[in-house]
Amino acid sequence: MTLHSVVRGAGHRLPDRVVHNSEFEARLDTSDDWIRSRSGIERRHFAAEGEYTSDLALAAARAALADAGLGPDDIDAVIVATSTPDFTFPAVATLVQGRLGMTRGFAYDVQAVCAGFVYALANADALIRGGLARRVLVIGAETFSRIMDWTDRSTCVLFGDGAGALVLEGIEGDAARGILAVDLQSDGRQAGILHVDGGVSSTQTAGHLRMQGKEVFRHAVEKLAATATTVLERTGATAGDVDWLVPHQANLRIIRGTAAKMGLPMERVVVTVQDHGNTSAASIPLALSVAHADGRLKPGDLVLTEAIGGGLAWGSVLLRW
Structure with a gap:
């Protein structure tokens, strides 16, 4: 029996606190115009004190399950892409599994930063x-x-x-639906241009994000276009066939x-960066869920997603749909 993966449901969760660009003006040499012109970002959401990655993941999971019309025990596995877990271990995915009340299956985390999803x-x-x-x-x-x-x-x-x-389900039959092709790439030689300067083994601290913005930008446009072309070629499709590009929401430029x-x-192109900022591994599923909820994504649409993040790691x- 050959199965292929189709999307059954989508959901998302954003923290209640909305932070507009103006909030940064009081403590930084910056302005709303400066931030918008360089990134396209107007606002973003910040988690409240005591609100953790697993809380957001759990709420998004419940929303996706409700959209799919499924319950926790209909799921065989949970995979969470994150670079900001609650703890060194256990994995966020196992926390979600437990809080969903799943009584079977398995769960684990994936860490590829912004390309994680x-x-x-x-x-x-x-x-x-x-x-x-x-499923x-x-x-x-x-x-x-937090970093x-x-x-x-x-x-x-x-x-x-x-x-x-997203809830993915394996089905038989119509192989033209669901996931058609995947491309994954990485280049560890570029690890220094986007990284966090802390960790359990190195500093025993969480550390802070460090980025060489110009270098990241240069790699991003080239590598994202290349991986998108690769994944299209694997199916014989062209850019003209794509109904929606849903990219990692890092920077409008x-x-x-x-x-x-x-x-x-x-x-x-589905663009949410103005409202969410760069939410790393959450940005693509957030954008997919928003576009699904507002009716832009329709059954049968050909959707291309692509992302690049620290590592460097990228793919599509x-x-x-």
Whole structure:
């Protein structure tokens, strides 16, 4: 029996606190105009004190399950993409599994920073195709506000917190639906241009995010367009066939540059960065869930997702909604 992975449901969760650009003006040499012109970001959400990555992931999971019309015990596996877990261990995914009340199955985390959700989707698809799971809850969840250096205006204004989730289900038959192709890449030689300067083994601290913005931008547009082209070629599709590009929501200039390189008009790009900031591994599932909820994503639409993050790690997934 050959199975392929289709999307059954989508959901998301954003913290209640909304932080507008103006909040940074009092303590940093920055302005709303400066932030908007360089990133396209107008606002983002920050988790409250005592609100953790697993809380956001759990709420997004429940929303995705409700959208799919499924319960916790209909799920065989939970995969959470995150770089900001509650604890060193256990995994956020196991915390979600327990709080959902799942009585079977397995759960684990994936860490590929902003590309994490693409990697998690690839993992889920492989589990389904390999017969290890029939339904997988795939979540991207982050609380990047916890690793910001609030004196560094080049980074702290860019990131936000949130979570998004999809329910993938293995079905037989119509192979033109669901996940059609995946491309994953990484280059550890570029690890220094986007990293966190702390960790359990090195400093015994969480550390702060550090980024060489110009270098990241240069790599991002080139590599995102390349991985998107690769995944399209694997199916014989072209950019003209894509109904929606749903990119990692890091920076509006990167999104526009990638779309232009692919020859896609911005009218066919889902953009949420203005409202959420860069939510790392949560950004793609957040954008998918928002576009699903507002009716932009329709059954049968060809959807291309792509992301790049620290590592460097990048990749893309082509799917039929």
